[in-house]
Amino acid sequence: MLANGNVLHPRAGRAYVLRGGRIVVSADEIRNADILVGVDGRIARIGEGVSDPGADIVDISGRLVVSGLVDAHQHLDKTGVLRFTPNPSGTLQGAREAFAKYARNAPPDDITRRAERTMARCLSRGTTAIRSHVNVDKDAGFNGIEALSALRDSWADRLTLQLVAFMTPHPGQDLEWLEANIDAAVEKADVVGGTPAVAEDPFRYMDILFGAAARHGKPVDLHLDEHLNPQRPLFDAVFDRVRKFGLEGRTVLSHVSVLSAMPRDAFERVRNEILELDLGVVTLPAANLYLQGRDADMLPPRGLTRVAELVRAGVPIATASDNIQDPFVPTGAGDMLEIGRWTLLAGHLRGDELKTVYSMMTDIPARLMGLGADYGLREGAFADLLVTDCADVDTLVAGGADAMTVIAKGKPVFDTASRPVAGDEHRQPAGSG
Structure with missing residues (x-):
């Protein structure tokens, strides 16, 4: 379809120029520029007046990219097993037991069907890269890691999917099984993971995890201290192994809920070690709000880690969805912007830190996942872009877009029709595209 000589939607197999957009170079910097997307799905050039012979032109005048x-x-x-996995207690252990029971009989095609539905919903809401932890244990076996490794390949033209071999300890499941199977699991994965606090011997368990990561040259992503008992944190044991196995800058600590229950001086010591070892942190507000603090007699805690204090200390901290519609988190739509708002509210960030939340679901998690030059608004990166009618990053995070096009690996994969908002004098005029 043509309008004033412009192609509204690029044709398959052709390069195209996004003309007249407002490009978010960083959370604090927006500039007017055009983007040339090559036939390989990568950003070929960014700048004013960009052109290329034979490239289609897509007019996005005034749109935020x-x-x-x-x-x-x-x-x-x-994901999506909620109705099959009742968790009457609403606790973390109740959720673990409910899924373990289900996993014993879940066929691989069931995992594929549910995972694809969630991946499609995430993509339609603007998520173009996901790191998924996948249980490997006596209950689930290799069903999950095999099903998702196939999806990682079949979805590679639309979505970057990383897999964590989540070597899951359960009561009565001996560490010998995990140790005997970890190498085969890690060969199918991108990252090594686990949850030390629930292991019967957390120190031997961590040696198994870190040893496998070092042998295979893979990073580590731990569910660490997802509880609120300040008497049993495992930070020092993790720090020792990061140093021993040379995994500085390649280890992520997810949850770390217990930091919010520790005295300030103890927290500050741990924070300083995290900074020294260049470790990343991921907060999971949905799961921690839902699962933690149910046994409190008065004023149940929020259950999150010290989000605001870690952010302001310069710790690279991302936010993420965690579970979606299962016994761990019964809600969720795969909408990272929704998770970002929960992070700001539950994490005690301020209204002037919306840009911080934007970084927590873009460049910071991209760094923690090691996406490198493949990610971002830069030449050579994959053209994974959101073209929106928002005025700025603050507007996008605070309330979302009324019109948004999702471009994944250079291909438009989802588009919402513009819905005019009466009296919204801050919104930029919507261009075509």
């Missing part, structure tokens, strides 16, 4: 959102912690093997 941001990088695709990054969800650095999901559980795609568990």
Whole structure:
């Protein structure tokens, strides 16, 4: 379709120029520029007046262009099993037991069907990269990691999917099984993971995890201290192994809820070690709000880690969805912007830190996942972009877009029709595209 010589939608197999957009270079910097997207799905050039012989032109005048959102912690093997996995207690252990029972009989095609539905919903809401933890244990076996490794390949033209071999300890499941099977699991995965606090021997368990990561040259992503008992944190044991196995800058600590229950001096010591070892942190507000603090007699805690204090200290901290519609989190739509708002509210960030939340679901998780030069509004990166009618990053995070096009690996994959908002004098005029 043509309008004033412009192609409204690029044709398959052709390069195209996004003309006249307002490009979010960083959370604090927006500039007017055009973007040339090559036939390989990568950004070929960014600048004013960009052109290329034979390229289609897509007029996005006045639209805000941001990088695709990054969800650095999901559980795609568990997604969508809520009605099959009752968790009457609403606790973390209740959820673990409910899924373990289900996993004993869940066939691989069931995992594939549920995971694809959630991946499609995430993509339609602007998420173009996901890291998923996948249970490997006596209950689930290799069903999840095999199903999701196939999806990682079949979805590679639309979505960057990383898999964590989540070597899951359960009561009565001996560490010998995990140790005997970890190498085969890690070969199918991108990252090594686990949850030390629930292991019967957390120190031996961590040696198994870190040893496998070092042997295979893979990073580590731990569910660490997802509880509120300040008497049993495992930070020092993790720090020792990061140093021993040379995994500085390649280890992520997810949840770390217990930091909010520790005395300030103890927290500050841990924070300083995290900074020294260049570790990343991921907060999971949905799961921690739902699962933690149910046994409190008065004023149940929020259950999150010290989000605001970690952010302001310069710790690279991302936010992520965690579970979606399962016994761990019964809600969720795969919407990272929704998770960002929960993070600001539950994490005690301020209204002037909306840009911080934007970074927590774009460049920070991209760094923690090691996406490198493949990610971002830069030449050579994948064209994973959101083209929106928002005025700025603050507007996008605070309330979302009324019109948004999701571009994944250079291909438009989802588009919402513009819905005019009466009296919204701050919104930029919507261009075509």
